[in-house]
Amino acid sequence: MPGATIPPFPDDIPTLPLLLIEWNKLLLPHGDHTGDDERSRLYQACHDLGFFYLKGLPVDPDPMFDLADQFFACSQEEKDRYEMGTDGNYFGYKKSGAYFVDKQGSPDRTEFLNISKDNIFCSGSVSREEPRAVEGHRRSVKTFMEGCHSVAREVLKVLSQQLQLKENYLLDLHKFDEASGDQVRLTHSLAPVDDDASSAPNVGAHTDFGSVTVLFNRLGGLQVLTPKAGEWKYVKPLPGHAIINLGDALVKMTGNLLRSNIHRVVPPPGPQRSSNRESIVYFCRPNNHIRLAPIPSPLVATEPRDTKRVDEYPTSEEWIKERVTSRLQKSYKGEESYEMTKGTSTDFKWIYDLMSLADDDIENLSYHTNRLPSPDHLFRFTPPATPPPLDETFDKYIELALKDDPHNEPNQFKIKLIVQRLFPGAGIDAKYIRERIRATMKERDPDWTPSPRVVEPKPYKAVELTLHEAVDIDHVNKELDNLVDAAFRFQHEKVLTASHLLRALNVLCPDCGYTVDHVVKRVWTRRYELAGKDSSLKVNVRRRRIRRDNSRTAITFCFKENLLQPRRRGEDVRSELAIAQSDYTSEEEEASYMMQRKPVVHDLRQDGLLKKGRNRPDPTASESSSHSPLSLGGNLIDARGQSRKHRYHPAHTPPTSQDLANARIQKSSRRVQLVHPPEFRTFTNAQQETQPTEGSDSYSYEPDRGRFAGRRARYQGW
Ligand SMILES: O=C(O)CCC(=O)C(=O)O
Numbered sequence: 001m002p003g004a005t006i007p008p009f010p011d012d013i014p015t016l017p018l019l020l021i022e023w024n025k026l027l028l029p030h031g032d033h034t035g036d037d038e039r040s041r042l043y044q045a046c047h048d049l050g051f052f053y054l055k056g057l058p059v060d061p062d063p064m065f066d067l068a069d070q071f072f073a074c075s076q077e078e079k080d081r082y083e084m085g086t087d088g089n090y091f092g093y094k095k096s097g098a099y100f101v102d103k104q105g106s107p108d109r110t111e112f113l114n115i116s117k118d119n120i121f122c123s124g125s126v127s128r129e130e131p132r133a134v135e136g137h138r139r140s141v142k143t144f145m146e147g148c149h150s151v152a153r154e155v156l157k158v159l160s161q162q163l164q165l166k167e168n169y170l171l172d173l174h175k176f177d178e179a180s181g182d183q184v185r186l187t188h189s190l191a192p193v194d195d196d197a198s199s200a201p202n203v204g205a206h207t208d209f210g211s212v213t214v215l216f217n218r219l220g221g222l223q224v225l226t227p228k229a230g231e232w233k234y235v236k237p238l239p240g241h242a243i244i245n246l247g248d249a250l251v252k253m254t255g256n257l258l259r260s261n262i263h264r265v266v267p268p269p270g271p272q273r274s275s276n277r278e279s280i281v282y283f284c285r286p287n288n289h290i291r292l293a294p295i296p297s298p299l300v301a302t303e304p305r306d307t308k309r310v311d312e313y314p315t316s317e318e319w320i321k322e323r324v325t326s327r328l329q330k331s332y333k334g335e336e337s338y339e340m341t342k343g344t345s346t347d348f349k350w351i352y353d354l355m356s357l358a359d360d361d362i363e364n365l366s367y368h369t370n371r372l373p374s375p376d377h378l379f380r381f382t383p384p385a386t387p388p389p390l391d392e393t394f395d396k397y398i399e400l401a402l403k404d405d406p407h408n409e410p411n412q413f414k415i416k417l418i419v420q421r422l423f424p425g426a427g428i429d430a431k432y433i434r435e436r437i438r439a440t441m442k443e444r445d446p447d448w449t450p451s452p453r454v455v456e457p458k459p460y461k462a463v464e465l466t467l468h469e470a471v472d473i474d475h476v477n478k479e480l481d482n483l484v485d486a487a488f489r490f491q492h493e494k495v496l497t498a499s500h501l502l503r504a505l506n507v508l509c510p511d512c513g514y515t516v517d518h519v520v521k522r523v524w525t526r527r528y529e530l531a532g533k534d535s536s537l538k539v540n541v542r543r544r545r546i547r548r549d550n551s552r553t554a555i556t557f558c559f560k561e562n563l564l565q566p567r568r569r570g571e572d573v574r575s576e577l578a579i580a581q582s583d584y585t586s587e588e589e590e591a592s593y594m595m596q597r598k599p600v601v602h603d604l605r606q607d608g609l610l611k612k613g614r615n616r617p618d619p620t621a622s623e624s625s626s627h628s629p630l631s632l633g634g635n636l637i638d639a640r641g642q643s644r645k646h647r648y649h650p651a652h653t654p655p656t657s658q659d660l661a662n663a664r665i666q667k668s669s670r671r672v673q674l675v676h677p678p679e680f681r682t683f684t685n686a687q688q689e690t691q692p693t694e695g696s697d698s699y700s701y702e703p704d705r706g707r708f709a710g711r712r713a714r715y716q717g718w
């Protein structure tokens with residue numbers, strides 16, 4: 001269809017303004033402000049929405065539109081010869097109606113032809129006959145594929161940089177000359193006939209399966225579901241621009257950090273409605289054998305359930321097959337089949353529901369509530385100035401979760417994660433949540449009984465390591481590095497938690513005021529160093545009950561007996577410390593374990609590991625409306641304004657400078673020297689004198705300089 005005959009896109013319908021990225025600016029060298037800016041905008045777009053316009057890219061889609069015209073004009077019989085079938089193959093022709101697009105199982109209204117990159121380049125991994133029209137355009141198909149792949153490569157390069165990985169990290173997972181599901185898709189849908197009252201879309205709501213999609217369309221019809229409001233908004237086609245969107249593979253590999261947003265195609269709007277619609281899509285996907293497991297970026301926080309081994313994640317090829325099959329009419333078994341068609345978007349559904357309740361402040365957070373925070377997000381998130389009432393919040397979330405899945409009791413971990421972020425430092429623990437959930441369930445149905453989650457706790461594995469009574473900061477750092485290294489050596493895919501390390505430190509030098517931040521950053525630093533050599537290494541940094549003022553966080557992790565029992569002061573702490581290797585494989589297992597057993601929670605103060613009487617009264621308790629009334633000081637004020645002592649946070653208040661001085665004296669009297677670097681001392685001193693302020697800290701990691709820096713970074717150089 002020549003450009004001149006395209007009816008205009010109406011200007012009176014709501015569209016989604018995508019970020020516009022310029023190809024030329026992406027190519028500017030590092031250090032160039034304009035280029036750096038463009039690259040960070042690209043990352044922002046991939047993070048927030050997963051869709052953006054790319055202007056001026058070196059790819060001409062017109063020959064592919066010509067090819068589409070030619071192929072779709074063939075007889076149905078001719079097209080059916082290249083039918084892709086229903087066994088999970090995803091190359092070839094799919095006729096209109098072969099997929100279902102909604103809960104009712106309505107047929108789709110788009111025919112398409114998927115042309116395999118490997119088949120066109122005769123790489124041997126795919127061998128199928130291509131339609132005659134394609135054979136006649138082989139050269140231009142090749143040029144188009146190479147062009148789109150290089151665009152995707154540029155996006156992947158930028159993402160690798162922004163994720164603080166080496167530039168080639170993601171490129172190495174998407175090699176052009178290795179087998180992959182990469183394909184060009186030509187799509188075609190007929191204009192709806194006038195009396196067509198059906199509201200079914202041309203292409204049902206979905207996320208793309210691969211990594212980067214390069215999309216060219218001339219007519220409107222593409223709609224994106226807005227993350228927060230959940231409204232379908234048109235994306236206006238712009239001449240000379242491609243629409244780039246991310247697919248599930250990158251979402252999975254970044255633990256949901258990046259976004260593959262739900263989209264669909266409806267008949268073109270306004271005066272375009274009477275035109276047949278074509279689009280040209282290039283799907284860039286990881287090489288077939290690549291497992292969609294979290295990549296070792298310091299920004300990627302693995303989920304609690306991510307104690308999975310790498311080989312337990314699906315390969316790129318398996319994932320595509322599963323997704324393709326789920327959309328076929330033959331897979332339609334009823335309403336619930338529809339949910340299965342949406343890919344990673346279902347991971348977010350629960351969160352979307354919550355977001356519709358929450359106000360703007362929570363938006364930032366909501367993207368991440370189904371995983372543990374990375375430093376980036378944690379520091380960026382500003383808890384709402386006026387948190388919603390605690391009880392009401394719980395009830396709402398529980399109701400929502402039940403609406404989502406009425407047959408199962410709500411997942412306490414998700415509720416916990418969300419509530420903890422809304423009420424930082426309020427010390428909401430699993431037990432409290434469990435009790436609330438049970439009370440709600442009983443209210444709804446007096447006969448309700450908790451589901452019997454009888455899961456034998458798997459045996460823990462432990463590695464015995466020696467930690468010297470080291471209190472010199474360099475020495476401690478070195479010991480931390482040793483622990484990380486040893487844990488990796490022991491079984492690198494297992495989890496080494498920051499809290500294990502912190503506990504080790506607190507046991508060794510209870511008065512030194514080391515914070516979970518110190519440990520987390522050290523571990524990340526080390527992980528970064530190690531990941532350079534072996535990309536499969538990862539550390540699952542768990543931060544529980546993070547307080548915004550970064551004061552020392554007590555450890556409430558559920559340890560099995562005999563592992564990391566706190567030692568009393570004076571005990572011989574030079575003996576071996578066990579680093580627990582968690583064998584949980586899922587949230588559920590962890591939940592059931594915690595349900596069966598009373599968590600082993602130690603009051604460090606009672607154990608003599610912290611000085612008694614360190615907690616000072618909450619200085620803001622009397623003016624509780626300006627800050628989160630729940631988050632400050634050692635005495636916590638609950639939703640009803642009552643003060644309660646926190647069982648799980650014995651170390652809420654950082655040590656005073658006097659404490660540190662005492663500690664130094666005590667230590668030196670034991671002929672051990674406690675040395676803090678000036679930065680650290682500044683941190684702890686400043687800490688105890690200043691209130692946690694509103695606003696957020698933003699940290700960034702500078703791998704080249706081996707340090708974290710940020711707007712209010714307190715640590716400078718390790
Ligand atoms: O045709 C379009 O505009 C989008 C097509 C699409 O989303 C797809 O094929 O995955």
Ligand SMILES: [Fe+2]
Pocket residue numbers: 206207208263
């Ligand atoms: Fe798509």
